[in-house]
Amino acid sequence: MGAHVIQQMATRRETETELARIGNRKKVSVPARLTWRDASGTLRFVSVVMREVSDLDAFVECQVPASIPLYRLVHLQVERPARDGALPAVLQEGKVLSAVYRVGPHKTSTGTPMGYALRMLIEPKTSSQSATPAGRHLAVAN
Numbered sequence: 001m002g003a004h005v006i007q008q009m010a011t012r013r014e015t016e017t018e019l020a021r022i023g024n025r026k027k028v029s030v031p032a033r034l035t036w037r038d039a040s041g042t043l044r045f046v047s048v049v050m051r052e053v054s055d056l057d058a059f060v061e062c063q064v065p066a067s068i069p070l071y072r073l074v075h076l077q078v079e080r081p082a083r084d085g086a087l088p089a090v091l092q093e094g095k096v097l098s099a100v101y102r103v104g105p106h107k108t109s110t111g112t113p114m115g116y117a118l119r120m121l122i123e124p125k126t127s128s129q130s131a132t133p134a135g136r137h138l139a140v141a142n
Helices: 001-022 089-095 127-131
Strands: 027-036 043-053 059-061 073-078 098-102 115-120
Touching: 043 115, 073 089, 073 115, 089 098
Parallel strands: none
Antiparallel strands: 027 043, 027 073, 043 059, 059 115, 073 098, 098 115
């Protein structure tokens, strides 16, 4: 009986993980910057390297120790020389408001996280938006 329950839990975790992934992630190594306001309202920033990116989320590694709380709103901006066609269009346009939704493992030397998973707060593309060319709108008569 015990082995059956463990098997069910393992299967449930696999399906939950698959559902949590929204987009196809690409491995990248792109310099970027995070800016946010801390609890006292002071503007903070840190240089990061984006390691994975999809249309709706990204994982970044900090270059220096930084402590950003879970669910903090941050602005993610790719450094200008790194903007190219390999990144989602929204990241090529400038700053993207994002939320920290997962804090990576902590470095033992500093006690700060090694990286952060960010969810970009943008409108997701629907199949009808992607099928319609930019600049063209469909009219519907009643």
